[in-house]
Amino acid sequence: MFNNKDTRENYREEVKDAETIIGPSVMVKGNFNSSGNIIIDGVLKGGVKTAGNIYIGDHANITADLEAKSARIGGEVKGNLKIEGHLQIAATAKIFGDIECSLLTVESGAIINGKIVMSKDLAIEKKEDKAEPLADEK
Amino acid sequence: MYAYIYDDFINQGKFGKLLYQIEKRLTDLNLNGKIIRLGVSKNIKSAVDDEIRQGTRTIVAVGNDKTVSQVINHVLNNRSDDRHQVTLGIIPINLKENKIATAIGIKSIEAACEILLARRLEIFQLAQINQDFFLFKAALNATDTILEIDHNFIIQNLKPALVEITNCPFLSAPETPDRKLKLRIYNKEGESMFSFKDLLVVNKNAAIITDDSLAVQPPAKIRPSLEKIRIIVGKERSSWQAGLT
Numbered sequence: 476m477f478n479n480k481d482t483r484e485n486y487r488e489e490v491k492d493a494e495t496i497i498g499p500s501v502m503v504k505g506n507f508n509s510s511g512n513i514i515i516d517g518v519l520k521g522g523v524k525t526a527g528n529i530y531i532g533d534h535a536n537i538t539a540d541l542e543a544k545s546a547r548i549g550g551e552v553k554g555n556l557k558i559e560g561h562l563q564i565a566a567t568a569k570i571f572g573d574i575e576c577s578l579l580t581v582e583s584g585a586i587i588n589g590k591i592v593m594s595k596d597l598a599i600e601k602k603e604d605k606a607e608p609l610a611d612e613k
Numbered sequence: 614m615y616a617y618i619y620d621d622f623i624n625q626g627k628f629g630k631l632l633y634q635i636e637k638r639l640t641d642l643n644l645n646g647k648i649i650r651l652g653v654s655k656n657i658k659s660a661v662d663d664e665i666r667q668g669t670r671t672i673v674a675v676g677n678d679k680t681v682s683q684v685i686n687h688v689l690n691n692r693s694d695d696r697h698q699v700t701l702g703i704i705p706i707n708l709k710e711n712k713i714a715t716a717i718g719i720k721s722i723e724a725a726c727e728i729l730l731a732r733r734l735e736i737f738q739l740a741q742i743n744q745d746f747f748l749f750k751a752a753l754n755a756t757d758t759i760l761e762i763d764h765n766f767i768i769q770n771l772k773p774a775l776v777e778i779t780n781c782p783f784l785s786a787p788e789t790p791d792r793k794l795k796l797r798i799y800n801k802e803g804e805s806m807f808s809f810k811d812l813l814v815v816n817k818n819a820a821i822i823t824d825d826s827l828a829v830q831p832p833a834k835i836r837p838s839l840e841k842i843r844i845i846v847g848k849e850r851s852s853w854q855a856g857l858t
Contacts (some may be wrong), residue, residue: 500774501798505766516803527810566790 494527499534513543515550522554533567540572555589615646615702615729616669618660618684620676622837623706624650626844631722635675635704637742638726645656646671665695671845673702673729677710686827689840698841702845712825713748718847735846740780740781741838747823751778751835755819760796762809774800778812778835792837811836 494511497503500517502509509525523529524542531537535550543558556562558576564589566584573589581587617639623632639645647669661684661685664672674684681703688699701838704725707713711719717735719725739746753776760768760776770776778794796812798805812835814821 493806495810496804496806498800498803500771500800500802502769502771504769507766518771550840568840579670593801 493530497535499532531568533565595613614669615644615659615671615673616664617646617648617673617675617704618657618664618680619650620649620657620674620680620706621651624652628706631706635722638723641731642726642730644726646673646730657683658687662691665691665693665699666796668695670698671702673698673704674695675704676706677826678713678824679710679799681711682747682824682826683712684750685739685842688842689739689746690744694706697734700843704729713741715835716749717844718849720847724847729845731848733846733848735783736841736843738792739782739838739840739842740778740835741840742821742823742829742833745823745827746830746838746840747780747827748782749780749824751821751823751829752776752825753814753816753819753821753831755816757818758817759815760806760811760817762796763790763811763852768798768805768807770798770800772800774798776814780837794835794837809836842852 485560486500492512493514493571495509495513497515497517498517499516503521505521507519507523507577510527511525512527513523513525514530514532515537515545517534519568520538522539527544529543530548531546531548531550531552533603537550538553540554541552543559546556547563547568548568549565550567553571555572556557556570556576558575560576561578561580562574562576564570564581564585564587566582569586571588574587574591575594577593579593579596595612639697649655651657651660661672668813672684672688674680682702684701688696688701703714703719704722705714705767706722708715714725719728734789737748739748742751756770758770758774759807762768775798777797777799779797791810793808793810794805794812796809814831814833816831820830821833822828
């Protein structure tokens with residue numbers, strides 16, 4: 476599945492124009508807000524919110540709530556995930572927290588301890604937000 | 614009116630013949646001007662301040678990256694509004710120590726004289742580190758560096774790493790209203806990258822080197838600057854990244 480090298484590389488390719496890369500042997504503490512894609516291979520403690528995509532490497536260690544458009548999780552995450560679109564959880568992932576997303580793929584071997592809410596509302600809410608001004612115009 | 618600031622290291626005898634050739638070429642091109650030789654009796658700050666006060670419009674740094682960086686800093690730190698009228702020229706003496714000149718298309722000493730004559734101007738936007746400025750990059754190679762970005766989060770290197778802050782100084786680069794600088798952290802295990810508007814660098818053991826020339830002791834606050842400087846550039850300037858790697 477997506478934990479094989481090709482798929483992993485494909486996802487990484489999608490975030491290749493990442494605005495932020497937290498590499499291995501780097502530790503970040505604090506609240507991290509971004510509008511672009513983020514790659515995390517290191518340690519992060521705090522919170523992450525981005526309008527882009529997140530790639531979390533197999534050896535990453537995260538203690539934070541994550542919010543993103545889409546995400547691939549390979550490492551350990553202690554915190555809640557709120558993903559607007561597709562969430563891919565790799566075999567190497569360990570997630571300790573609640574998950575909210577609209578499309579989910581989980582590879583065999585992944586560990587998830589938390590509540591999973593699958594909702595299209597996240598995407599629909601956004602579309603409705605955009606539609607409102609048109610309704611006002613009418 | 615041109616003022617040529619000769620760095621003190623070129624007062625050594627071994628540069629005598631080279632300086633004679635440069636001066637001869639400048640005279641041939643009708644670019645001769647005032648020559649200021651730095652040394653015990655004249656430092657670079659007083660030389661730059663004096664020239665700005667006297668209304669000199671083109672100051673040519675003759676030396677290396679350190680000379681250029683110092684001239685830029687003293688021009689921009691001059692309190693007179695006349696500093697905005699100054700155009701900077703560069704005559705690189707040793708190309709290996711003149712990465713700034715190379716990055717802006719000055720590939721040889723001979724070419725430098727022709728480039729001064731052609732007077733192709735480009736405006737550069739600077740980055741600020743404490744009270745000083747740099748054009749391209751600031752770097753620190755050390756352990757135990759703590760970096761705080763935009764007052765929001767702190768980055769710690771768990772292993773020895775090269776910390777590099779880069780500024781894209783060319784106004785011709787895509788301009789955004791909230792210009793940011795790039796922070797890159799390199800070590801054996803990989804690379805990290807962040808964008809920022811405000812960075813605090815803390816390290817007790819090592820200095821930050823700007824544009825491979827000037828040392829700034831941390832703690833240092835680094836941010837994009839609104840200050841700009843006009844520089845005479847070559848026709849075929851290389852990529853700014855290629856120039857300072």
